[in-house]
Amino acid sequence: MVNMLKMWKKVFVVFFRDIKSNSRDFISIYILAVPIIFAVLVNLLVPSLNETSVSLAVVDGENPDQQSYFEAFAKVKPVPDVEGVEQIVRRRDDVIGVVHGDEGYYLLRQGDEPQFLVDYAALVLSLFQKNIDIESAKVSFHSFGNNLVPIKKFLVNMSLLLFSVLGGMLIGLNIVEEKVDNTVSAINLSPISRIAFIFGKSIIGVILPVYGTVAMVLIAGIPGVNLGQLLIMAVALSFISIIVGFLQGLKSTDVMEVAGSIKLLFLPLGLSIAGLEFLSQKWQWLLYWSPWYWAYKANALVLDAQDAWGQVLMSAGIVLAITIVIFAAAAPKIRRGLE
Amino acid sequence: MISVENLKHSYKKNSTFAVNDISFDVKEGEIFGFLGPSGAGKSTTQGILTGLLQLQHGKVEVAGSDVKKFKNKMYNKIGMSFEQSNVYSKLSAKENLDFYAKLFDVKTRSSMELLELVGLGDKAKIRAGEFSKGMKHRLTFARSLLNNPSLWFLDEPTTGLDPAIAADIKKIIRTENQRGVTVFLTTHNMQIADQLCDRVAFIVDGQIKLIDSPKNLKLQYGEKLVEVEYQTNDGSKKEIFSTIEAADKKRLIEVIDSSQIVTMHTKEATLEDIFIKVTGRGLS
Known part of the structure; x- marks a missing residue:
């Protein structure tokens, strides 16, 4: 027990040394800041997408009952006339107009609104026309399963995967620092075990994706x-990046080489995302080897605020299984590299 | 403190040995010099003694432990000053020492005290990356004393240092030795070995040629050497001859008979002379 405590004390001594060193290096500081930068960028690049309620523009006072009915299901934007509805619909925001024409009410849309918003507006209009009120409908109208708009969900999910890779990159940079300064030999002649040293070096690989995930959820605002x-998922995925970080750090001789070689991970990561988004279901098995595929898939469900426990646990299990296979292949190289 | 029996080591794991069947002991409290030219096997031997290299053949005990069964806690007793400085460039001198101090399980010396000892007290807050080669070397040297080692490995401790600093380092080594620290000194600098070591081992081509105290070696070889400078067709040439070895005596007579002598005088042998005489090799 005492030995374990001593070991963990040394693990954190190594971790805090790395953090101190990282805080004095521009590339490391930049990597540590990336989650916050990305979260802010997601907010800036995807304006007004935090809310997923449907906005309907109507001519104020034209049909008070309908307007009042709509307010129960959507955000209603009353405007003075039909031209006003057209103007508001033409704006960049996803607002759908409800206008009275020769054959009754119709939906006025700009054309680039997500289909689920249009479907929702059509449904609400139909319900009103069929005199179905909330009590008699006994149905909850919250969403069509999309908690976030697709582009925001894509950016957030991709960022979460990227943070795990950045954790590996930071480990690689810290290992290269040890190599350049030739300090591994001094560590090997100190009373810290190799496993404690490796744990100490690895912590940042878990912390960065965890802190990145929290920052993204809080700053980008994901309801x-x-x-x-x-x-x-972030923790499960981080282990692969840690192994790759060690391998690339031990293989590389300078900072730029690490950055360059870790970037290679973006290829399978990108392929996994593209495959999941664009490949038909029957070809998805082609990506089953990829941990990023499973992580992206599980995260997508979580971001939709759906019941994702089954998918999360299964994906995390598969990611860990893939990690074990990679670790078995990489461990001898890591051990030799640290000698 | 150190016991080595029939040590062999091959990097290629074949019959080409960097260290070939060497045996020696280092007694507790002595300064033992391991002397030889580059590539002689000094670093390999030191690597095995410190556990950096795996023992392949032979039996090695360090501070009462078989190196094959070395545990990390052994390094609480051992200090190592490397020839190549190895400190964290992005950390200050004090931060470097404080970091390593936290890795030990035993009481450590104050980092400021050690920095003062090696003349870096006023540079404590400066990052090691901004240090000169000599300052980094001193910082590496100071680090090796953090844990009050009972066995202290020193690899070329005065390399790259100016004479005044080198003298300070030698003084520190003597002081630590007087406190009971056993020192294993690896060097090709015969002067420092001569000044510090209780005993020295000459190693060449992976084999120990001689182990004795500098005093005994000088008694054996000193006053029995003649340095002769004589003229040849290519200019003047200097040679050292033993006055007791038959081959040297014969050669000396030949030189006197056949050449014009410029200078000739007896000289006290330095360790370097003795090394060359015994091993037939220079130190560079």
Whole structure:
């Protein structure tokens, strides 16, 4: 017990040394800041997408009952006349107009609104026309399963995967620092075990994706998301990046070489995302080897605020299984490299 | 403190040995010099003694432990000053020492005290990356004393230092030795070995040629050497001859008979002379 405490004390001594060293290096500081930068960028690049309620523009006072009915299901924007509805619909925001024409009410849309918003507006209009009120409908109208708009969900999910890779990159940079300064030999002649040294070096590889996930959820504002599920995936995925970080750090001779070689991970990461988004279901098995595929898939469900425990646990299990295979292949190289 | 029996080591794991069947002991409290030219096997031997290299053949005990069964806690007793400085460039001198101090399980010396000892007290807050080669070397040297080692490995401790600093380092080594620290000194600098070591081992081509105290070696070889400078067709040439070895005596007579002598005088042998005489090799 005392020995374990001593070991963990040394693990954190190594970790805090790395953090101190990272805080004095521009590339490391930049990597540590990336989660916050990305979260802010997601907010800036995807304006007004935090809310997923449907906005309907109507001519004020034209049909008070309908307007009042709509307010129960959507955000209603009353305007003085039909031209006003057209103007508001033409704006960049996803607002759908409800205008009275010769054959009754019709929906006025700009054309680039997400289909689920249009479907929702059509449904609400139909319900009103069929005199179905909330009580008699006994149906909850919250969403079509999309907690976030697709582009925001894509950016957030991709960023979460990227943070794990950045954790590996930081480890690689710290290992290269040890190599350049030739300090591994001094560490090997100190009373810290190799496993404690490796743990100490690895912590940042878990911390960065965890802190990145929390920062993204808090700063980008993702309603109703289960943070615990996202963190499970972040931690599960971080182990592969840690192994790759060690391998690349031990292989490389300078900082730029590490940055360059870690970037290679972006290829399978990108392929996994593209495959999941664009490949038909029957070809998805082609990506089953990729841990990023499973992480992206599980995160997508979590970001939709759906019941994702099954998918999260299965994906995390598969990611860990892939990690074990990679670790078995990489461990001898890491051990030799640290001698 | 150190016991080595029939040590062999091959990097290629074949019959080409960097260290070939060497045996020696280092007694507790002595300064033992391991002397030889580059590539002689000094670093390999030191690597095995410190556990950096795996023992392949032979039996090695260090501070009462078989190196094959070395545990990390052994390094609480051992200090190592490397020839190549190895400190964290992005950390200050004090931060470097404080970091390593936290890795030990035993009481450590104050980092400021050690920095003062090696003349870096006023540079404590400066990052090691901004240090000169000599300052980094001193910082590496100071680090090796953090844990009050009972066995202290020193690899070329005065390399790259100016004479005044080198003298300070030698003084520190003597002081630590007087406190009971056993020192294993690896060097090709015969002067420092001569000044510090209780005993020296000459190693060449992976084999120990001689182990004795500098005093005994000088008694054996000193006053029995003649340095002769004589003229040849290519200019003047200097040679050292033993006055007791038959081959040297014969050669000396030949030189006197056949050449014009410029200078000739007896000289006290330095360790370097003795090394060359015994091993037939220079130190560079």
